[in-house]
Amino acid sequence: xxxxxxxxxxxxxxxxxxxxxxxxxxxxxxxxxxxxxxxxxxxxxxxxxxxxxxxxxxxxxxxxxxxxxxxxxxxxxxxxxxxxxxxxxxxxxxxxxxxxxxxxxxxxxxxxxxxxxxxxxxxxxxxxxxxxxxxxxxxxxxxxxxxxxxxxxxxxxxxxxxxxxxxxxxxxxxxxxxxxxxxxxxxxxxxxxxxxxxxxxxxxxxxxxxxxxxxxxxxxxxxxxxxxxxxxxxxxxxxxxxxxxxxxxxxxxxxxxxxxxxxxxxxxxxxxxxxxxxxxxxxxxxxxxxxxxxxxxxxxxxxxxxxxxxxxxxxxxxxxxxxxxxxxxxxxxxxxxxxxxxxxxxxxxxxxxx
Amino acid sequence: xxxxxxxxxxxxxxxxxxxxxxxxxxxxxxxxxxxxxxxxxxxxxxxxxxxxxxxxxxxxxxxxxxxxxxxxxxxxxxxxxxxxxxxxxxxxxxxxxxxxxxxxxxxxxxxxxxxxxxxxxxxxxxxxxxxxxxxxxxxxxxxxxxxxxxxxxxxxxxxxxxxxxxxxxxxxxxxxxxxxxxxxxxxxxxxxxxxxxxxxxxxxxxxxxxxxxxxxxxxxxxxxxxxxxxxxxxxxxxxxxxxxxxxxxxxxxxxxxxxxxxxxxxxxxxxxxxxxxxxxxxxxxxxxxxxxxxxxxxxxxxxxxxxxxxxxxxxxxxxxxxxxxxxxxxxxxxxxxxxxxxxxxxxxxxxxxxxxxxxxxxxxxxxxxxxxxxxxxxxxxxxxxxxx
Numbered sequence: 001x002x003x004x005x006x007x008x009x010x011x012x013x014x015x016x017x018x019x020x021x022x023x024x025x026x027x028x029x030x031x032x033x034x035x036x037x038x039x040x041x042x043x044x045x046x047x048x049x050x051x052x053x054x055x056x057x058x059x060x061x062x063x064x065x066x067x068x069x070x071x072x073x074x075x076x077x078x079x080x081x082x083x084x085x086x087x088x089x090x091x092x093x094x095x096x097x098x099x100x101x102x103x104x105x106x107x108x109x110x111x112x113x114x115x116x117x118x119x120x121x122x123x124x125x126x127x128x129x130x131x132x133x134x135x136x137x138x139x140x141x142x143x144x145x146x147x148x149x150x151x152x153x154x155x156x157x158x159x160x161x162x163x164x165x166x167x168x169x170x171x172x173x174x175x176x177x178x179x180x181x182x183x184x185x186x187x188x189x190x191x192x193x194x195x196x197x198x199x200x201x202x203x204x205x206x207x208x209x210x211x212x213x214x215x216x217x218x219x220x221x222x223x224x225x226x227x228x229x230x231x232x233x234x235x236x237x238x239x240x241x242x243x244x245x246x247x248x249x250x251x252x253x254x255x256x257x258x259x260x261x262x263x264x265x266x267x268x269x270x271x272x273x274x275x276x277x278x279x280x281x282x283x284x285x286x287x288x289x290x291x292x293x294x295x296x297x298x299x300x301x302x303x304x305x306x307x308x309x310x311x312x313x314x315x316x317x318x319x320x321x322x323x324x325x326x327x328x329x330x331x332x333x334x335x336x337x338x339x340x341x342x343x344x345x346x347x348x349x350x351x352x353x354x
Numbered sequence: 355x356x357x358x359x360x361x362x363x364x365x366x367x368x369x370x371x372x373x374x375x376x377x378x379x380x381x382x383x384x385x386x387x388x389x390x391x392x393x394x395x396x397x398x399x400x401x402x403x404x405x406x407x408x409x410x411x412x413x414x415x416x417x418x419x420x421x422x423x424x425x426x427x428x429x430x431x432x433x434x435x436x437x438x439x440x441x442x443x444x445x446x447x448x449x450x451x452x453x454x455x456x457x458x459x460x461x462x463x464x465x466x467x468x469x470x471x472x473x474x475x476x477x478x479x480x481x482x483x484x485x486x487x488x489x490x491x492x493x494x495x496x497x498x499x500x501x502x503x504x505x506x507x508x509x510x511x512x513x514x515x516x517x518x519x520x521x522x523x524x525x526x527x528x529x530x531x532x533x534x535x536x537x538x539x540x541x542x543x544x545x546x547x548x549x550x551x552x553x554x555x556x557x558x559x560x561x562x563x564x565x566x567x568x569x570x571x572x573x574x575x576x577x578x579x580x581x582x583x584x585x586x587x588x589x590x591x592x593x594x595x596x597x598x599x600x601x602x603x604x605x606x607x608x609x610x611x612x613x614x615x616x617x618x619x620x621x622x623x624x625x626x627x628x629x630x631x632x633x634x635x636x637x638x639x640x641x642x643x644x645x646x647x648x649x650x651x652x653x654x655x656x657x658x659x660x661x662x663x664x665x666x667x668x669x670x671x672x673x674x675x676x677x678x679x680x681x682x683x684x685x686x687x688x689x690x691x692x693x694x695x696x697x698x699x700x701x702x703x704x705x706x707x708x709x710x711x712x713x714x715x716x717x718x719x720x721x722x723x724x725x726x727x728x729x730x731x732x733x734x735x736x737x738x739x740x741x742x
Binding site: 004007054059060061066067069070071073074077078079080081082083084085086087088089093096097100101103104105106126127129130131132133134137235236237238239240241242252253256337338339342343 | 356357378379410411412413414415416417418419420421422423424425429430431432433434435436437438439440446449450453454456457458459479480592593594595596597598599600602608609610613614617725726728729
């Protein structure tokens with residue numbers, strides 16, 4: 001089956017993120033976001049009024065108030081009025097919406113941002129509110145417990161074991177040493193069990209953070225960036241919500257999204273995976289057919305910093321930044337949403353040949 | 355570069371009511387989606403992607419409900435996007451879905467918006483906690499009443515105009531089997547005698563709190579050619595946003611609304627909206643917003659919108675019918691309200707609007723707004739394709 005190639009060349013031309021921290025209670029969401037918006041615009045020399053389309057991702061439940069995104073818009077400086085939209089999802093999906101907008105030709109540049117403050121509430125409890133509200137959410141199964149079910153299923157299937165999971169954690173946090181934005185860096189003890197078989201080290205840190213990227217089409221991208229990260233394809237797929245009807249050791253939605261995004265047409269050299277739990281990296285590596293030749297999560301990944309609603313966009317930004325710096329020629333970026341990798345997005349990015 | 359033309363080939367909505375205690379959230383959305391599929395004579399397998407919207411998650415108490423709704427909407431194995439742009443979300447959701455078709459990313463897309471407001475209390479869901487908002491500002495009416503008062507002062511409109519709009523919209527709703535409020539004994543005197551809620555807004559000049567969902571099937575040119583009933587063609591669509599509050603903001607006639615309409619008219623080749631557009635479904639949650647938006651959308655000069663209302667131009671049999679369906683004043687599942695406006699516009703140009711059909715409706719505007727009059731989304735649909 002041949003894939004429909006994008007009708008227009010669109011690239012990530014700039015990326016910025018906060019330093020991710022356990023708490024930022026002295027800052028409002030807008031205050032946390034503002035420096036990132038300024039930084040990403042400064043990288044390109046663009047001003048808000050130059051941007052053709054703006055799209056953001058966030059979740060009211062983290063802020064604990066309805067319409068939390070409306071105030072973030074004030075930080076963008078939406079005057080004169082801007083063409084703008086918002087997804088109640090990770091910013092990776094905001095990037096998808098912006099990408100399709102640029103594909104229509106209605107805009108040549110897009111600003112995409114997302115943010116999440118996990119510190120105001122107990123995140124494990126908050127995320128239970130994502131579950132089926134009639135049959136599952138009333139039981140309050142938390143995000144770590146659900147991930148532990150997935151991890152145990154993998155161990156039972158012989159796909160991994162606890163030492164292998166610990167090795168994923170150690171590699172990620174060692175890599176994060178080079179990432180000044182990461183929340184957890186360097187040698188981190190694997191710790192006690194949180195929910196068997198997952199230990200502290202298998203779980204992501206809880207933190208606050210924001211990220212932003214700028215997209216541009218065609219020649220505009222070359223003007224704004226010395227080595228644009230061209231988006232060769234993006235696709236996302238969702239699976240059934242009920243965990244009982246899914247094979248938790250596999251991720252068919254990731255595999256399908258990767259296929260539709262063209263990830264399997266040629267090998268990638270880098271993969272930024274949104275795997276908040278060590279066990280989820282095992283699932284994603286299999287679904288994406290990544291072998292040891294691929295550099296996985298050189299940023300440290302979500303195990304080093306997992307600001308909810310921004311962590312997926314950061315994966316795309318990190319992959320793009322490696323292309324900008326000449327450290328990668330073809331990279332895969334992945335974002336996830338929902339319990340046990342229910343929804344997955346895959347983007348394929350390439351630099352011009354050197 | 356050329357965009358793929360976008361056609362509406364299926365529309366479905368639920369009968370909107372105060373509380374649908376007989377269905378879950380999943381049951382509610384599936385009902386609207388199945389009606390849209392039936393209208394288009396398509397099955398779940400024909401749908402390439404799902405784009406869903408609703409207003410804040412706190413209304414039902416489910417965080418990112420698209421995750422839970424994936425199964426009910428046949429989205430398993432497909433892309434599913436969730437849009438949230440406050441009150442304008444129903445319109446924005448349709449536009450995001452339309453972009454997937456226009457960009458040729460997908461051929462046929464199901465778009466749906468819903469609210470099951472009986473699961474919570476919208477009044478307090480909309481009352482943001484201090485310190486985010488000033489005290490004693492309860493509900494949307496508390497926010498918008500001062501802007502209505504500013505409009506009355508600026509335009510010199512007599513204080514009877516608001517009740518005329520409410521009386522008209524509630525009578526129109528009697529012709530729409532899906533409308534929430536069916537007040538068979540409505541009279542102008544009853545509207546005018548209803549209690550004052552947020553001066554100058556009376557009880558009968560406000561929208562109800564509804565449970566409901568609205569769905570549309572959007573498709574490309576090839577999909578439209580296979581459609582069993584006449585499609586509605588998207589001739590223009592746009593979104594605009596501006597900050598909630600700042601010193602330069604005109605809360606009576608926001609610049610973002612004007613810019614959004616101008617963009618839609620440019621795309622659709624509309625030179626004079628009053629002459630070129632046959633009917634309008636606009637987002638009027640409080641009656642006075644009809645004359646206010648008539649001006650903001652360019653159907654009347656500044657300060658003149660109320661004169662169109664007062665001279666019965668906006669009645670169902672008038673020269674520029676507004677809110678033929680009964681509008682938001684008669685049906686308000688908040689997250690769906692914008693999409694209902696867009697869908698009603700499509701029904702009109704398809705000639706499928708039943709008892710509230712306007713004769714010779716060739717070009718109809720669907721309009722939505724949200725936040726503190728800061729988010730706008732609009733589309734203009736026509737009975738003929740854009741390049742015909």
